[in-house]
Amino acid sequence: MKVLVAVKRVVDYNVKIRVKADGTGVDTGNVKFTMNPFDETAVEEAVRLKEAGKATEIVVVSMGPQQAQDTIRTALAMGADRGILVGSDTELQPLAVAKLLKAIVAKEQPALIIVGKQAIDDDSNQTGQMLAALLGWPQGTFASKLAIDGERAEVTREIDGGLETIALALPAVVTVDLRLNEPRYASLPNIMKAKKKPIDALTPSDLGVDVTPRLITLKVEEPSRRKAGVKVANVAELVSKLKNEAKVI
Amino acid sequence: MPSYQAPLRDMRFVLYELHQGAGLSALPGLEDFTPDIIDPVLDEAAKVCEEVLAPLNRTGDEEGCHLENGVVRTPSGFKQAYDLFRDGGWTGLASDPAYGGQGLPKSVNALVEEMICASNLSFGMYPGLSHGAYLALHAHGSDELRDRFLPKIVDGTWAGTMCLTEPHCGTDLGLCRTRAVPQGDGSYRITGTKIFISAGDHDLTENIIHLVLARLPDAPKGIKGISLFVVPKIAVRDDGSLGDPNGVTCGSIEHKMGIKGSATCVLNFDDAVGWLVGEAHKGMRAMFTMMNTERLAVGIQGLGLAEASYQGAVAYARERLQGRSLSGVKHPDKSADPIIVHPDIRRMLLTMRATTEGCRALGGWVARSLDIQHHGEDEAARQEAEDLVVLLTPVVKALFTDLGFEAANLGMQVYGGHGYIRENGMEQYVRDARIAQIYEGTNGIQALDLIGRKLPAHAGRYLRRFFHPVADLIAAKVEDEQLGAFVQPLAKAFVRLQQATGQIARVGLSKPEEAAAAAADYLRLLGLVAVGYMWVRMVEVALPKVGTDADSDGFYRAKLGTARFYMERVLPQSGALFSAIMAGGASMMDFEEAAF
Numbered sequence: 001m002k003v004l005v006a007v008k009r010v011v012d013y014n015v016k017i018r019v020k021a022d023g024t025g026v027d028t029g030n031v032k033f034t035m036n037p038f039d040e041t042a043v044e045e046a047v048r049l050k051e052a053g054k055a056t057e058i059v060v061v062s063m064g065p066q067q068a069q070d071t072i073r074t075a076l077a078m079g080a081d082r083g084i085l086v087g088s089d090t091e092l093q094p095l096a097v098a099k100l101l102k103a104i105v106a107k108e109q110p111a112l113i114i115v116g117k118q119a120i121d122d123d124s125n126q127t128g129q130m131l132a133a134l135l136g137w138p139q140g141t142f143a144s145k146l147a148i149d150g151e152r153a154e155v156t157r158e159i160d161g162g163l164e165t166i167a168l169a170l171p172a173v174v175t176v177d178l179r180l181n182e183p184r185y186a187s188l189p190n191i192m193k194a195k196k197k198p199i200d201a202l203t204p205s206d207l208g209v210d211v212t213p214r215l216i217t218l219k220v221e222e223p224s225r226r227k228a229g230v231k232v233a234n235v236a237e238l239v240s241k242l243k244n245e246a247k248v249i
Numbered sequence: 250m251p252s253y254q255a256p257l258r259d260m261r262f263v264l265y266e267l268h269q270g271a272g273l274s275a276l277p278g279l280e281d282f283t284p285d286i287i288d289p290v291l292d293e294a295a296k297v298c299e300e301v302l303a304p305l306n307r308t309g310d311e312e313g314c315h316l317e318n319g320v321v322r323t324p325s326g327f328k329q330a331y332d333l334f335r336d337g338g339w340t341g342l343a344s345d346p347a348y349g350g351q352g353l354p355k356s357v358n359a360l361v362e363e364m365i366c367a368s369n370l371s372f373g374m375y376p377g378l379s380h381g382a383y384l385a386l387h388a389h390g391s392d393e394l395r396d397r398f399l400p401k402i403v404d405g406t407w408a409g410t411m412c413l414t415e416p417h418c419g420t421d422l423g424l425c426r427t428r429a430v431p432q433g434d435g436s437y438r439i440t441g442t443k444i445f446i447s448a449g450d451h452d453l454t455e456n457i458i459h460l461v462l463a464r465l466p467d468a469p470k471g472i473k474g475i476s477l478f479v480v481p482k483i484a485v486r487d488d489g490s491l492g493d494p495n496g497v498t499c500g501s502i503e504h505k506m507g508i509k510g511s512a513t514c515v516l517n518f519d520d521a522v523g524w525l526v527g528e529a530h531k532g533m534r535a536m537f538t539m540m541n542t543e544r545l546a547v548g549i550q551g552l553g554l555a556e557a558s559y560q561g562a563v564a565y566a567r568e569r570l571q572g573r574s575l576s577g578v579k580h581p582d583k584s585a586d587p588i589i590v591h592p593d594i595r596r597m598l599l600t601m602r603a604t605t606e607g608c609r610a611l612g613g614w615v616a617r618s619l620d621i622q623h624h625g626e627d628e629a630a631r632q633e634a635e636d637l638v639v640l641l642t643p644v645v646k647a648l649f650t651d652l653g654f655e656a657a658n659l660g661m662q663v664y665g666g667h668g669y670i671r672e673n674g675m676e677q678y679v680r681d682a683r684i685a686q687i688y689e690g691t692n693g694i695q696a697l698d699l700i701g702r703k704l705p706a707h708a709g710r711y712l713r714r715f716f717h718p719v720a721d722l723i724a725a726k727v728e729d730e731q732l733g734a735f736v737q738p739l740a741k742a743f744v745r746l747q748q749a750t751g752q753i754a755r756v757g758l759s760k761p762e763e764a765a766a767a768a769a770d771y772l773r774l775l776g777l778v779a780v781g782y783m784w785v786r787m788v789e790v791a792l793p794k795v796g797t798d799a800d801s802d803g804f805y806r807a808k809l810g811t812a813r814f815y816m817e818r819v820l821p822q823s824g825a826l827f828s829a830i831m832a833g834g835a836s837m838m839d840f841e842e843a844a845f
Contacts, residue, residue: 014254029801032257034292073289185297188338188351191289192281 001148001170003046003055004110005080006101007039007062009071010121023219026121035071037183038116040078042176044183045146046114047079054148055112057081061104063092069199076194077186083199088211096204096211098130103207105135110171112153117142117175128175138168144179252564253303253557255295255364258804259606261288263613264356266790267783273617276624279354287357294361297337301330303368307674309510310371310681314451316502321450321512327372331405331453340376340405344383348399355623359549359616363609366553370681371510375408377546378448382409382460385539386479389527394479397489398458407481408454411543412443412461412516413536419445420694422533423472427463427518429525437525439463439480439518442500447688449514450482450499456491457482459516461523462532469530477532480523496521507680540689541642545615547689548645551653551682552608558660558678559601565664565673566594588663596818597659603815604652606808607780610787612649615641633714640703640711641779643695648776650685651692657682696768699775700753701761712750715775719743719782726785735788738816739781742823746778749830756833766834774826781820784812 011017012032020027035043049055060075062068063086072083086100105113118125132139140146140155144163147154153168158177168174186194204211232238242249264273265284274283309324316322334340343358344350353361365373383402386395386409401407418424427441439461443449450457459480468474484492500515527535566589573579574590588594614637621634657678661668668675686692703711723740726732749771757764791805791812800806 027801029798030804031802070285070288073285077289077293185301185333185337186289186293187336188290188293188342190338191293192286192351194289195281195286 001049001055001112002057002059002108002110003049004101004105004108004113005039005042005046005058005060005075006097006113006115006127007043007060007071007075008036008116008119008121009033009062009064009068010036010119013037013120019220019222023221025217025220033067033071035074036116036119036121038118038120038176038178040074040116040183041178041180042114042116043075043078043080044181045176047184048181049112049148050079059084059108059110061086061101063088063097063100065089072199073194074186076197076199077191078184079190080197082197084202085199086202086204086207088204090211091213092211093213093215094124094126095130095214096209097127098134099209100204100207100211101127101131102134103209104202105131112148112170113137113173114146115173115175117177128173132173135171135173137172139173139175140166140168141175143174143176146174146176146180253299253368253560255291255298255367256556256609257291257295259609260291260360260363262787262790262804262808263610264360267610267787268356268613268617273354273356273620276354276620277626278352278624279620282354282357290353290357291360293337294339294364297334297339298364298368301333302365302372305330305372305510306369307677309369310507310677311671313509314502314512316499319498321452321499321502321514323375323451323453323512324371324510327375327510328453330372331375334376335405338404340379341403343380344403345387345399348387348395349403355616355619356613359545359612362546362549363553363556363612366550367557368553369510370550370554371508373550374508374511375448375451375453376405378411379405379407379409380546381411381539381543382458384542385411385460385477385535386458386526388538389477389535390479391524391526394524394526397485398479398481401456401489402458406454407456407458408448408451409458409460410446410449410516411536411539412446412449412459412480414445415442416444420691421472422462422475423470425462425464425475427461429463429465429476429478429523431465432522435524437463437465437478437523438520439478439523440520441518443516443518445503445688446514446516447511449512449516450502451512455483456485457497459497460526461518462536463523465529472533474530475532476529477526477535478523479526480518480521484522505684507677507683541638543689544642544646544695545612545619547685548608548647548649549612550685551650552605552612553653554678554682554685555601555605555608555653555656555660558657558675559598559605561673561675561678562598562601562660562663563589565667566598569664594663597663599811599814600819601656601659603784603811603819604656604780606787606811607783607815608645608649608652610783611641611780612645614783615645636711636714639706640699640715643690643698643703644772644776644779646689647686647692647695647772648780650682651773654679654682654686692772693769696772697765699772700757700764700768704750704753705757709754715779716747719778722782722785726789731792732785732789735785735812735816738820739778739785742774742778742781742820745823745827746774749774749827752831762838763834766837767830770826770829774823774830777820777823777826781815784815788812 012034015031018027046058058080060072060080061084062072069085115128142157143155144158145156151170153172156163156165273279305326312324341350342353346352402409429437429439431437461478461480462475482497484495486492496519498517500517503513567587569588570585571588574586579586579590618634618637622631625631661675661679664675667673727736753764791808794800794805
């Protein structure tokens with residue numbers, strides 16, 4: 001079984017995000033980038049499937065600027081077999097990414113696609129679902145457990161108020177939650193070996209996909225600062241404020 | 250407690266921008282080590298250090314090591330962390346690929362070592378000592394011994410130690426009494442007691458390979474009668490499997506000021522079976538090849554702890570609200586200003602930062618020279634690199650550990666009473682840093698090594714390898730419009746260093762005691778000038794970047810600011826050191842002994 005994993009290069013979760021002065025976006029100059037943590041979980045799951053003898057090959061795809069190659073290398077160091085980089089300097093929105101992935105799926109014919117449920121930069125939470133719809137494949141989203149049994153995948157998903165377990169016929173798309181596993185530290189020998197693993201370079205036009213953004217960002221701004229609170233004299237005043245001012249009870 | 254973040258930005262600056270030269274990967278044998286390999290290695294090392302080793306630092310200090318029924322138990326979590334560290338291949342980072350190592354350049358290894366020391370020095374002692382044993386065995390062991398022991402030391406299945414010190418001999422190893430008796434089959438029986446053995450016994454690995462200094466029956470007296478032996482804790486059969494315990498037992502573990510997670514053992518060798526490493530009676534020479542590398546590593550321990558303490562101090566200085574700025578309230582919305590507004594806090598923070606970044610740059614220069622020494626194609630360049638390493642080894646060891654301790658102490662001071670109590674972790678850095686000034690040759694011994702062995706050797710050739718680039722830089726840039734302001738203070742300190750060197754060379758021949766009296770001050774003077782030279786070179790790299798897009802995070806601007814502080818507030822120490830050196834040693838040696 002071939003597994004395809006999509007990984008995104010994002011601003012590292014430790015970085016304190018700065019908004020550009022002109023409000024057009026986030027300042028990414030001299031900022032540390034790493035793999036989206038949800039995608040790291042996706043790669044880890046694929047590697048575990050391979051170690052368990054369920055997966056035969058893991059192909060990692062990333063899209064974006066040339067530096068996204070580093071993100072692919074990280075996945076290769078964790079245990080993926082080869083990479084595909086779709087180079088693009090235009091902003092790639094979820095629909096474009098889903099279409100590009102669909103085109104890659106047509107070439108690669110994987111039986112399972114694992115992606116993070118969302119990326120920590122835009123928090124869209126759309127790509128996996130769009131991809132499943134475009135392919136007409138079943139989808140298991142927000143997976144906190146994944147079991148492969150022959151032609152079926154059993155996905156435990158986190159839903160409001162509990163866990164839901166569904167069975168999908170392969171091929172299928174699975175989007176993963178952080179609870180699924182704890183990604184490994186790449187070993188030093190594997191980091192060294194990752195450099196020798198192949199990465200194919202493609203462009204959106206190679207894949208025949210129009211990636212023109214469909215959404216326009218009007219403005220990016222920092223959340224408004226929290227205002228100072230007030231001290232209440234007693235419980236009665238608190239209740240009254242919650243009722244009449246905050247209108248929450 | 251402070252959360253450590255590996256200073257990767259500054260490390261990359263040192264590695265790629267400051268000591269760029271022709272690039273590491275241009276050296277034969279290091280072709281693979283391009284940034285696309287080095288960067289992920291540094292990133293992953295940082296992750297392991299920050300997420301696995303650092304959280305065990307304070308708990309390891311509180312719990313310490315315990316000797317129970319003859320077995321040494323390391324602090325909780327050390328074994329799991331070691332397994333992860335070993336499985337990640339980090340024990341073989343800098344080792345020979347022929348024995349399963351990854352063969353990373355010293356330039357990279359030194360940075361990873363710094364991260365390990367900064368996050369958990371006690372933990373770092375175990376793989377650190379193993380690497381020391383690896384080096385000695387690799388350089389001097391027979392093929393048979395290397396094949397038998399090295400692969401499992403490299404992959405971390407076994408650990409290693411260096412057993413030198415005995416109860417009555419530390420600095421003067423010629424007094425060593427441990428005996429080795431030949432058995433006629435090529436093996437020896439080793440008997441004696443060794444003390445202060447770092448990582449001497451523990452529960453991290455199934456076997457420990459000790460390298461032991463001992464005396465053969467026909468040995469000449471003193472230092473020329475010492476031989477080096479390899480002695481496993483558990484016998485190793487010919488097929489590599491483990492046999493019976495080999496007569497090496499841990500008698501007790503020391504109760505120390507710091508590095509409490511590192512087991513410092515008294516080891517008793519009782520007819521333990523061992524093999525000779527290198528030639529008979531040439532043990533000290535074999536030991537010294539390893540000791541030079543270890544001395545650099547110990548210097549880096551001081552640097553790592555200084556960095557960790559600096560990070561903790563900065564975080565606290567930003568959040569601790571106390572008093573108001575003397576130039577007017579800075580944060581009217583808060584009950585008080587953060588203490589980072591105060592000049593004295595800034596003095597401490599910048600002293601820490603200027604020495605830390607300066608030492609990282611100087612350590613990077615020595616590491617790069619080691620890579621050239623081992624991999625360079627040009628014979629002359631290799632020799633030059635080696636000369637510089639030889640000269641600067643005692644300087645790195647003593648200067649980095651002195652400055653590291655001073656920095657850790659300042660970091661604690663920034664916290665006030667909250668630094669003195671244990672729970673904030675700042676006093677631990679002070680205690681942990683203290684040993685680095687003592688072991689692997691006290692800093693006093695390093696200073697004697699510098700003036701007694703390194704300065705006079707080959708008519709001052711080692712020193713010229715350092716003086717020439719400094720003099721060239723000063724001559725070329727002292728009039729420079731922008732750089733000149735940084736070069737002039739360096740030039741002033743350099744003149745003092747040259748005069749002090751002349752003084753020591755003059756008196757050293759006729760009155761060695763006079764030279765020895767100046768040794769410690771001289772080492773620090775030379776070290777401060779070397780760090781000052783690094784700062785000018787850093788400014789040279791940073792200047793063109795300031796104000797450009799490359800400096801959107803202010804990294805290069807801060808480099809200039811820190812350089813200015815070093816030149817104006819740290820390097821002037823050279824004046825006081827110069828005066829002390831020129832005053833001579835009579836005030837000490839004329840003092841009546843009975844009056845002490």
